[in-house]
Amino acid sequence: MTDITQAFVTALQLLITFDSSLVEIVTLSMQVSLSAVALAVLIGLPLGAALALFKFPGRNGLVVFLNALMGLPPVVVGLVVYLVLSRAGPLGVLGLLFTPMAMIIAQTILVTPIVAALTRQVVADLWVEYSEQLRSLGATPASAIPALLYDARFTLVTAVLAGFGRASAEVGAVMIVGGNIDHVTRTMTTAIALEVSKGDLALALGLGIVLISLSLAINAATYSVKQRAEAAWA
């Protein structure tokens, strides 16, 4: 019990003193996860909307596949990205392995299916309501996509938050492709895993507190903005 108390005290000290290694790790983690989410949004929103609106052979199979990808094991994604980016791999010449860019790529692969699958569902539901009106106004499914995404914006915030949750919480993929190198690719989750195995529970706990607090803060901020905007636009 005293160990845990001690760990909490040390964790708080690290937080209050703005410990430089802690700040470095937190900053890198946020950079990687937010970049991955931004890329996943750029890919996932149009992809999900297109899957909702365009009818083509094999669409149902693709939807099931996409939904299944939401549960991709991070370590497997990490392994595949590792193989692709390693010296002998097809993209080995880029020299990206064990860099933050490799971690962003791996997390983008993890987050994109979540954003795309949830977007598809939201846009499909909205299309039921809007289809006749928009087609009457002269819109085609393709030209309706921006309007539908815009009108679904409040619901889509939740999809993006789900994607961010996935990115910020996972450890397997960034561990494999980043390598948990101090000052280079060490993120909150990989550092926690390392410190626990080393027995430095205080730093691990401090990082854990920061991770959960940041996640809470981002979600709370987003939620309040969303609530206000939604009330204003119904």
Next chain:
Amino acid sequence: MNKATASNLTAPDAAISQPDRATILPLRAENVSFDAGGKRLVDSLTFTLDDRLRTFILGSNGAGKSLTLRLCHGLLLPSTGRVVWEGAARGEDPLKRQAMVFQRPVLLRRTVAQNIDYALKQHGIHRRERPGIIDDVLGRTGLTRFAKSPARHLSGGEQQKLALARAWATRPQVLFLDEPTASLDPAATHAVENIIDTMHAEGTRIIMTTHDLAQAKRHADEVMFIYGGRLMEKTPAEEFFNTPRSGEAAAFLNGELRW
């Protein structure tokens, strides 16, 4: 038609003039049927709509009135038969010369003015021309003070006025209306009817459904009566209400609907 109110709604220097282009009318439905779930819901409709009249489609619930509107407007494809806009030029998209107002308007989560702007954009109207048209239709429909309000915050009647303004802005030659006043109070109904009459007076052909027989008596030039998916008669309004040709229509008017 209430001429006084209609002229009040018309600004003399309006940005919207009468639809003076070659018309896409007449509309000819040839043997149009529509099946769903193994049932024939619309059965062998054949008719021609040419003059710029106000045609009211009447009939009981489930008779196929709304389906008929959607088939004519092109939102549904007929299972058999075809809908032809005979006046449409080669390569012209007849849909761009039509508009439809639904019982429950779907308004985008944007401002009132932006809702109209969206429709104009879909019709390929240049960005610079849009503000003038938007101001004009908002003025004509009494929505000017709501221009910057979120469209979904409007009352039911104002939302329907916006749907009409949005349709009006695109200068349709043909306006379809599917029970546009079914969920409105008498004052809003009156306002909506006035807007429709003004659009008609400026040359837009009106094709609408309603359950409000008094409304049909007030505004219809012609009635198409549909029963069980079949067109029973297409009759000048006065004649329809006085001496309907079909027994079904007589029963409908007497309130003794046969099922």
